[in-house]
Amino acid sequence: MHSAEWTGKFQKIIDDALGALSPARRATTNLYLDTAPYMKGSDIGPKFQKIRARQRSLLVFADEDPMANFSHPCRYRFYDEKTHRFLYEVTAQFPPHLDFVPDTFRVFHEPVRPIRSILRTPLKIDPAPPAPGPAPVVRERYAILFSGSSDRRHLNDLEYCYRMLTRRYQFKPGNICVLNFDNTRKVKDGGVGGFAVNWPKDNSAPDPFQIPIPPPPSPPAPPSPPLPQPLLAAPANRAGFQAACQALALPKLQPQDLLFIYTGGHGHALLTNNKPSDPWLISHDWQPYTAPQFCDDLATLPEHDSLLIVMQQCYSGLFIDPVIDKKGLATNPIKAKRLSIACASEVRSHANPDATFDVFALDWVTAHLDEDPYKNPPKTDPDTGPPPAGGNGIIEASEAYAYALSVKHVDDKPASSNAPAVVTVAMGATTPPAGDINLLP
Amino acid sequence: MSVKDWYGGNKAWKLSLPTVEVAPLMAATSGPDKNIFKLKPTKKKHKVVYFTVDYKRNALPAAWKKVKLFPRGNTLAPQPASALPAQPNSMELVAAIGAVRNHLNDRSCSTERLEGDIDVSSQRASLTLVQIPKAVNGDEALLCVFLAFDANPPGGASNPDGTGGGSSVHP
Numbered sequence: 032m033h034s035a036e037w038t039g040k041f042q043k044i045i046d047d048a049l050g051a052l053s054p055a056r057r058a059t060t061n062l063y064l065d066t067a068p069y070m071k072g073s074d075i076g077p078k079f080q081k082i083r084a085r086q087r088s089l090l091v092f093a094d095e096d097p098m099a100n101f102s103h104p105c106r107y108r109f110y111d112e113k114t115h116r117f118l119y120e121v122t123a124q125f126p127p128h129l130d131f132v133p134d135t136f137r138v139f140h141e142p143v144r145p146i147r148s149i150l151r152t153p154l155k156i157d158p159a160p161p162a163p164g165p166a167p168v169v170r171e172r173y174a175i176l177f178s179g180s181s182d183r184r185h186l187n188d189l190e191y192c193y194r195m196l197t198r199r200y201q202f203k204p205g206n207i208c209v210l211n212f213d214n215t216r217k218v219k220d221g222g223v224g225g226f227a228v229n230w231p232k233d234n235s236a237p238d239p240f241q242i243p244i245p246p247p248p249s250p251p252a253p254p255s256p257p258l259p260q261p262l263l264a265a266p267a268n269r270a271g272f273q274a275a276c277q278a279l280a281l282p283k284l285q286p287q288d289l290l291f292i293y294t295g296g297h298g299h300a301l302l303t304n305n306k307p308s309d310p311w312l313i314s315h316d317w318q319p320y321t322a323p324q325f326c327d328d329l330a331t332l333p334e335h336d337s338l339l340i341v342m343q344q345c346y347s348g349l350f351i352d353p354v355i356d357k358k359g360l361a362t363n364p365i366k367a368k369r370l371s372i373a374c375a376s377e378v379r380s381h382a383n384p385d386a387t388f389d390v391f392a393l394d395w396v397t398a399h400l401d402e403d404p405y406k407n408p409p410k411t412d413p414d415t416g417p418p419p420a421g422g423n424g425i426i427e428a429s430e431a432y433a434y435a436l437s438v439k440h441v442d443d444k445p446a447s448s449n450a451p452a453v454v455t456v457a458m459g460a461t462t463p464p465a466g467d468i469n470l471l472p
Numbered sequence: 473m474s475v476k477d478w479y480g481g482n483k484a485w486k487l488s489l490p491t492v493e494v495a496p497l498m499a500a501t502s503g504p505d506k507n508i509f510k511l512k513p514t515k516k517k518h519k520v521v522y523f524t525v526d527y528k529r530n531a532l533p534a535a536w537k538k539v540k541l542f543p544r545g546n547t548l549a550p551q552p553a554s555a556l557p558a559q560p561n562s563m564e565l566v567a568a569i570g571a572v573r574n575h576l577n578d579r580s581c582s583t584e585r586l587e588g589d590i591d592v593s594s595q596r597a598s599l600t601l602v603q604i605p606k607a608v609n610g611d612e613a614l615l616c617v618f619l620a621f622d623a624n625p626p627g628g629a630s631n632p633d634g635t636g637g638g639s640s641v642h643p
Contacts, residue, residue, distance in 0.1 A: 299491060299492065299493070299566075300491070300492050301489070301490055301491055301492065301495075301562055302490045302491065302492045302495035303490070305500075307492050309562065309563075311563075311566065313570070314570075316570070316571075316574045317570035317571070317573040317574040317577075318567055318570045318571070318574075319563055319566045319567055319570060321563055346492070
């Protein structure tokens with residue numbers, strides 16, 4: 032990510048280098064600019080290439096096969112240091128820097144990115160830059176995070192989501208209801224004494240949980256900063272969710288406010304006429320929390336502006352119709368002006384290969400961040416919605432969903448919906464978009 | 473309850489709740505004999521060693537033919553929090569089965585049950601049957617069927633629910 036100042040300073044070079052690529056090439060070639068000038072006669076890349084600068088110039092490196100190991104075809108484009116005018120181009124087989132990459136060498140066009148590799152924590156998340164334009168209305172943002180029958184990955188998903196909300200989007204911890212399992216960090220598949228003590232794995236780099244779920248009483252949890260006080264921490268079942276709705280009731284939730292709901296853990300459904308139907312969330316005590324019950328509980332919330340729901344559990348896609356229908360009811364409807372719901376799958380949902388996260392949740396959250404817990408950036412730029420939404424620095428819910436869809440697990444069947452059906456984001460819009468959690472109060 | 477409560481006389485069991493996990497173990501079509509089975513004991517020295525599943529032709533999928541169910545445990549699973557009516561609806565059954573499943577979390581070794589293996593859609597699953605006497609309308613037993621799959625099958629990364637469906641019984 033570059034500053035507008037950096038981009039503006041080298042815009043002529045950037046435009047020329049991009050213009051030299053056909054549309055097809057543009058989608059597969061990464062471009063770098065070295066802003067430290069090369070002296071006349073200095074070697075570019077390894078000496079055996081025998082490529083030297085013919086005059087004092089700036090260099091654009093065009094990598095035509097970024098995922099391949101070197102050597103492979105690439106090009107050096109030389110520009111006049113002062114006028115930024117294109118001078119000439121040389122084909123090469125190696126990048127200009129092999130061992131040490133100086134700070135002056137930056138990528139400015141990167142359609143091809145490596146996929147995630149090994150887990151390297153702790154994850155660092157910076158606050159999002161201020162949204163363009165003034166916030167149209169002062170609004171609060173609230174959240175309910177729910178995972179009923181939690182395995183380790185479900186708790187990890189919840190923590191990742193919590194970090195996105197509180198660090199990236201600066202949600203107040205006191206505005207978040209946390210409903211995980213029996214309100215402990217007990218996990219069904221391992222942990223230390225049955226409890227998760229470090230995120231995302233107990234043997235990964237020290238990174239204490241930040242989500243305010245009481246730490247395990249025994250064995251003692253390792254030292255960690257005191258947990259912030261949530262709006263509510265309770266067991267994950269229908270009673271817990273209803274308590275969260277009560278906690279959000281007036282005077283908390285106001286007509287201009289946003290509510291973000293994440294549900295994970297396990298889900299189940301009946302099979303009717305060979306199709307999954309009648310879905311339910313599995314509570315921590317294995318009691319069903321059905322879609323109609325979920326909708327009825329949402330309908331108890333007071334009027335609010337935006338309701339953004341993300342569901343990870345199996346068969347979560349079957350919640351969409353009941354939720355959308357409930358919003359449209361004449362009596363006892365869900366009282367959100369705008370509703371956006373994205374679900375991992377209409378059938379089973381799946382974990383990533385090492386079962387540390389669920390794929391859809393991992394990717395939906397990653398779309399909002401600079402990098403995932405594996406230290407890899409999103410595989411493509413998620414900020415690509417249709418104009419004017421795309422490229423405005425705001426990751427709207429539909430963009431996060433589109434990204435998660437584009438990199439989904441092969442057996443997941445994601446689904447989403449919006450009500451009203453068409454949601455747009457405009458720069459400097461006077462009303463906030465339905466699925467935008469970026470706008471600060 | 474004793475192992476004799478699983479078989480004998482006209483005692484038959486019926487699978488009636490088609491959850492997505494258990495549905496592959498049920499007959500796709502309906503009919504008078506569909507999804508009804510009896511348990512046939514195999515004894516050694518007058519003691520039941522295991523049961524096989526006995527049913528009329530096409531009443532259940534063929535996967536049941538090879539199943540051997542071994543009796544385990546010696547304490548009863550809990551009755552549903554609220555008594556089930558004569559014709560419980562799906563979610564009432566799901567809730568009753570969920571209570572048993574929750575009980576098994578901590579007492580899976582001592583609870584009276586039948587255990588075996590079965591192939592579900594080409595995937596091996598462990599099968600657990602738990603009986604709750606007089607749970608339905610005060611006289612019929614409730615049969616809870618639980619399936620468990622490997623958490624992370626090779627090449628899979630599946631996200632199994634580890635839950636089962638249930639069925640009611642006609643003693």
